[in-house]
Amino acid sequence: MANRLADATSPYLLQHADNPVDWWEWEPAAFEEARRRDVPIMLSVGYAACHWCHVMAHESFEDEATAAYLNEHFVSIKVDREERPDVDAVYMAATTAMTGQGGWPMTVVLDHDGNPFFAGTYFPDQPRQGMPAFTQVLQALSDAWVNRGEEVRRVADNVRRHLADSSVASAPSGDRQVDIAAVIETLAGEFDPMAGGFGGAPKFPPSMVLEFLRRVAAGPEPDSRVAHMLNRTVAAMARGGMYDQLGGGFARYAVDRGWVVPHFEKMLYDNAQLVGLYARLAGDGSALGARIARESADWMIRELGTPEGAFASALDADSEGVEGKFYVWTPAELVEVLGEEDGAWAAQVLDVTTEGTFEHGASTLQLRHEPDDQERLARVRARLLEARGSRVRPARDDKVVAAWNGLAISGLVDAGILLHEQSYVDAALAAGELLVRLHLRDGRLVRVSRDGVAGRHAGVLEDYGCVANGFLSLAQATADGRWLSRATTLLDTALAEFRADDGGFYDTAADAETLVSRPRDPADNASPSGTSSMIHALVTAHALTGEGRYRTAAEEALATLAPLMTKAPRFAGWSLAAAVTMAEGPLEVAVVGPAGEARDALADRARRLPGAVVVVADEPSAGKAPDIPLLSGRTAVDGRPAAYVCRGFVCERPVTDPDDLPRG
Structure with missing residues (x-):
């Protein structure tokens, strides 16, 4: 018999709808029920693609005895972290x-x-590796609630005060500037020179730090260490087992130092950022960047695209109850698909060994070195991909998250423009239209939708920042001022509802549900923080509109992050990327004139400038209203396409030769 979660919209909650646990969603009625029964609340938080969430569900939440104890002694609430x-x-x-x-x-x-x-x-069903069993934990907590109430209240009060204090940030004292040279020293000290990336295992893709390094590397005083950290890491990630060498797209992280064995779940937020990063590297001339961006964009559209035009959240790590089974190979399996000769060749090229690099003698696929015979490689990959298609696929979390779709829009626009692939821009436009249609209501964002139906949870700061950035990318790609207007509407709402007294931002709106503390975390994690995404959007909005209040808001927010950027740059990569661009820019480039090779050449050169804001149009408004102010008054020169290069809306003379554009 299904429990209350049968009516949920979250795929994660629906995974638990048949549990014998009497689950509640996060709602006031659950707390009222706990008060009525005088029992504590057991809150369980996870997400649909989480491997260990599945393990704990199978061991404990599907177990009748454990569920019976929970139902008698607790009110149990299940939360999808991606929804809330x-x-x-x-x-x-x-x-x-x-x-x-x-x-x-x-x-x-x-x-x-x-x-x-x-x-x-995670707690196991039996005591294991020094961890108590989940039932032992529950029994001890229930006993404490009943027999040691004063101790429980003291602990709860101490934690509540700690959370309240940590959520109240004040403007940093002292120097609010960031020493980029010192940041690079810190990153160089944490860099893994053998395997690329930063720190030891596990290794997550440091997408935002890499974009920071890319922008520094393009600066007037290049540091050879910066280029090495960037190039070593992007190559190691793309050639290791964390990258799907057959279908494209990256897994969430590698469990080892050398990027060999991934945790196999594939998340939209990771791939959206990496598509953009590798596309920008392609714009810098990287052939590897072009291949990875194209393969990953194709994968994202093919496997995460929803019928409504947006992008689903994730693919699971497991299939048939086994992590990674869909992706790994043995030498015998390669021979079965490819034959003896090609199978042996593929095993050598893709590092598939008899011992295996994963479990049970299977290996992840790696492409550490490009073989001379690229045609053979393409043929082998195609045959293996086709054969893999007959395997049981991992489940898909098909909810649409506003923020992550904003990231996908930005990544696909970069890939579409820099790889000259209009289908990627078209996919980004479709996702943007879906967000406008379902997620945007009277200037406010809804966090998630599923199957074309908007959810009930309000957007948080990262939704506003990432979606605004996506809309601004579409404004630049299309010269359609409607996308600029939609973006500034979101930014104006965020400035009114999320801003803190010191110029930074809270993660929830002033009128959001009151929790035990108001969350405020400026650190980037696997995706940009709400604050860093807002800074980028505000800077771009200023570049397109000339409205100084957006630039001022960005500078004030960035100043609050100075201590974080200095002390923990690995968790402030996106803010650091903004800081590099904001130091003297960004460059604002309007390219106008008749379509054709001459205009394309100007646009291509302009779009390779790190952090530049570029709009290309036939005429100032391209026949579309509202106008984009950066285009205002710009015309062709003697009938030839021209590029107007500005900083802070102070412009140099227009140029018609791409070689006359800045180089970085």
Whole structure:
């Protein structure tokens, strides 16, 4: 018999709809029920593609005895972290403060006011590797609630005060500037010179830090270490097992130092950013960047595209209950598909060994070196991809998250423009239209939709920043001022509803649901923080409109991040990328004139300038209203396409020769 989650829209919650646990969604009625029964609340937070969430569900939440104990002694609430990032952020902060680490599944026990007094992550069904069994934890917590109420209240109150204090940030004292040279020294000290990337295992794709390095490398005083860190890492990621060498797209992270074995789930937010990064590297002349951007964009459209025109959230790590089974190969399987000769050749080229690099003698596919016979490689990859198509596919989390679709729009626009592939821009436009149609309501954003139906949860700051950036990318790609107008509407709402007194931002709106603390986390994680995404959008909006208030807001927000950028640059890559561009720019480039090779040459050169804001049109308004102010008054020169290069709307003379454009 299904529980209350049968009516949920979240695929993650629906995975638990048949559990014997009497689950509630996060709602006031759940807290009222806990008060009525005088029992604590067990909050479980995860997401649909989370491998260990599946393990804990199978071991504990599908177990009749465990469920019976939960139902008698707790009110159980299940939350999709991707649907409610605000709830996740508050209790992840509590989990990290109480245990020193965090992760999913997240298990937190709360009092009737939502104050946590216990926190952890995965718990096994039996005591294992020093961890108590989940039932042992539940029994101890229930006993504490009943027999040691004063202790529970003291712990809950201490955690509540800690969360409240940590969510109130004040303007940093002292120097609010960032020493980029010092940041590079810090990153160089954390760089892995053997395998690329930063730190040890596990390794996540440092997309935003890499874009920061790319912008520094293009500056007037290049540092050879910067280019090395960038090039070594993007090549290692693309050639290792974390990248799907057959179908394109990146897994969420590598469990080892050398990028060999991934945690196999594939997330939209990662791939959206990496498509853009590798496309921009292609614009810098990288053949590897062009291949990876094209393959990953094709994968994203093919496997994450929804019938409504947007992009689903993720593919699961598991198929047939086994992590990675869809993606790994043995030498015998290669021979079965390719025959003896090609199978042996493929095993050598793709690092498939008899011992295996993964589990049970299977290997992930790697392409550490390009073989001389590229035609043979293409043929082998196509045959293996076709054969893999007959395997049981991982499940897809098909909810549409506003922020991640904003990232996808920006990434696809960059790929479409820099790789001259209009279908990518068309896909970005379709996603933008879906966001306007379903997620945008009276200037406010809805966080998720599914099957063409908008959800009930309000957007958070990252939704506003990432969607605004996506719309601004579309404005530049199409010269259609409607996208600029939609973006500035979102930015104006964010400035009114999310801004803090010190110029930074909270992650939830002033009128959002009140939690035990108001989340405010400026650090980038796997995707840009709400604050860093807002800074980029505000800078671009200023470049397109000339409205100084957007630039001022960006500068004030960036100043609040100076300590983070200096002390922990790996968690501030997107803010650092903005800081590099904002130091003297960005360049604002309007390219106008009749379509053709001459205009394309100007546009191509302009779009290779790191961080530049570029609009290309036949005429100032391209016949579309409202206009884009950067185009205002710009005309062809003697009938020839011309590029107007400006900083802060102060412009140099127009040029008609691409060689006369700046080079970085």
